[in-house]
Amino acid sequence: MTLGTQAAAVGAxxxxxxxxxxxxxxxxxxIYQVCGIFHPDNKLVFLHDRCFRRVRTLxxxxxxxxxxxxxxxxxxxxxxxxxxxxxTVGETCFFRSPPQIAALRKILLPRIAASSPARxxxxxxxxxxxxxxxxxxxxxxxVALEEAGxxxxxxxxxxxxxxxxxxxxxHAQRGLYDAYALRNTEPYFVQKCFSRxxxxxxxxxxxxxxxxxxxxxxxxxxxPLFMKGLDLVFCANVLIYxxxxxxxxxxxxxxxxxxxxxxxxxxxxxxxxAINSQFRLVHFPGATGYLRPPNAAxxxxxxxxxxxxxxxxxx
Numbered sequence: 419m420t421l422g423t424q425a426a427a428v429g430a431x432x433x434x435x436x437x438x439x440x441x442x443x444x445x446x447x448x449i450y451q452v453c454g455i456f457h458p459d460n461k462l463v464f465l466h467d468r469c470f471r472r473v474r475t476l477x478x479x480x481x482x483x484x485x486x487x488x489x490x491x492x493x494x495x496x497x498x499x500x501x502x503x504x505x506t507v508g509e510t511c512f513f514r515s516p517p518q519i520a521a522l523r524k525i526l527l528p529r530i531a532a533s534s535p536a537r538x539x540x541x542x543x544x545x546x547x548x549x550x551x552x553x554x555x556x557x558x559x560x561v562a563l564e565e566a567g568x569x570x571x572x573x574x575x576x577x578x579x580x581x582x583x584x585x586x587x588x589h590a591q592r593g594l595y596d597a598y599a600l601r602n603t604e605p606y607f608v609q610k611c612f613s614r615x616x617x618x619x620x621x622x623x624x625x626x627x628x629x630x631x632x633x634x635x636x637x638x639x640x641x642p643l644f645m646k647g648l649d650l651v652f653c654a655n656v657l658i659y660x661x662x663x664x665x666x667x668x669x670x671x672x673x674x675x676x677x678x679x680x681x682x683x684x685x686x687x688x689x690x691x692a693i694n695s696q697f698r699l700v701h702f703p704g705a706t707g708y709l710r711p712p713n714a715a716x717x718x719x720x721x722x723x724x725x726x727x728x729x730x731x732x733x
Contacts, residue, residue, distance in 0.1 A: 438462045441481035445469060448488055452498055453582060454637040454664030455505070468504040472497070499584060506583045508550045508655060512557050512595075513602040515654070517704030518683050519561060522650070525702060526681065530649060531569050533679075540572055543648045545675065546579040547636060548656035552590025552629070553599055555579035556621060558652070559628035560611050578645070580634030587631050593621035636668045645675040654685040662693065669694045679712040 438459075446465060450456045457465045466481075473484050487497045513519060530542060542562075546555035555577050562575040581587050600608055600619060612619040636656070651672050657665050672682050673696050682697060683705075684690075690697055690708060697708035 436463050436466075438466065439481060441485045442466055442469065444485055445481065445488060448485075448498075449501070449505070450661075450664075452637075453502065453635050454661075454668070455502075455659045456661045456664070457505075465505065469501065471504055472501055503583050503585050506581075506659075507586070508548070510550045510553045510654075511599050511602050512553045512560075513604070513607075514554065514557070515683075515686065515705065516602070517702065518652075518707070519557065521702035521705055521707065522558075523561060523565060526650070527565060527570060527573075531573060541574045541576055542650075543576045544578070544650045544652070545645060545648050546577065546629075547634070547651060547653040547672070549579035549581050549586075549590065549631070550583070551586050551595075551599075552579060552593070552631070553595070554652055554654065555629045555631075556590075556593075556625055559625045560607055562628055563625065564607075575628055577629045579629050579631045581631075582633065582635055584633060587633055590631055591626075593626050595619050595621070636671070637664060639667075639671075645671070647677055648675045649677060649680050651676060651680070651682045653682065655688070657684065657688055657693075665693050669697075673697060673710055676710040678710055680710050682708040682710075684708070 442462060442465065446457050446462065449465075469481060469484060472487075473480065476484070476487065478484050478487065487493050488501070527542075530540075544555075544558055546558065549555050558577050559575070562577070566573070566575075579590065581590075595612075596617060597619070600612070608619070611622050611625050613622070614620075653668075653672065657668065660668060669682075669690060673694065676682065681700070686705070689706075690699075694708075696710070698711050700707045700709045
């Protein structure tokens with residue numbers, strides 16, 4: 419196989435019932451092995467289309483040659499990254515889940531601040547896993563800067579944002595967004611945190627400085643070792659791409675990354691039912707989250723609040 423040879427006029431699935439060729443099935447299995455994303459049979463047309471974007475770019479003669487590019491020692495790592503860029507594009511926006519943000523500001527931050535008032539320099543560590551183009555972690559950064567001072571004067575923030583898609587991370591690091599990305603954002607935050615340049619909104623350097631971005635494969639068992647001591651994990655609309663086995667592995671890594679008493683937030687349409695029994699389901703006004711239960715000593719010493727969320731063990 420030679421990269422750059424003239425491609426045949428191929429790419430569109432034939433009319434009628436779609437019958438995937440063996441090379442496409444092998445590519446599906448390879449993607450699953452690398453990152454845990456699984457394309458069921460009813461999603462294979464989508465995968466076929468995204469693979470052929472790369473086939474046409476490389477000038478290859480169909481999926482058989484493309485499979486060679488994905489398995490050749492010389493090209494496999496880079497080409498897999500580029501293919502994952504094609505299949506992991508997600509949509510998001512700033513302040514996508516106001517109830518979760520309210521829970522952070524009104525319940526979790528007071529709890530964290532009150533749990534160790536004498537610990538000057540206490541750092542709140544948050545992981546935005548599957549951050550896409552950065553709207554979620556930047557929302558958290560805006561909240562962090564807004565809440566700084568007063569009750570939280572001894573708190574500092576570290577917001578870690580990761581995604582599998584190189585292009586999404588590059589977009590996030592530029593900090594440039596259109597009006598649609600700000601559709602849920604209050605005018606107060608738009609005026610305070612963005613400068614307008616025609617139809618584009620540029621995020622302020624102060625907000626951008628709070629967030630660090632990196633490429634991260636949630637199925638890589640070595641990298642989660644560096645994600646320890648987290649207070650909060652946000653992971654919205656990521657687990658939907660995994661099968662049950664991969665979900666369990668990812669959620670287990672979230673559990674191990676959180677401090678006792680830390681919280682995991684998924685999207686409003688996701689749950690850990692039949693996936694994990696270590697987390698405890700917690701209800702907030704208009705939202706739910708998952709608590710890594712504190713150990714016995716921490717639980718006995720923790721202060722109580724009249725506004726504290728009610729928690730339930732899953733029955």
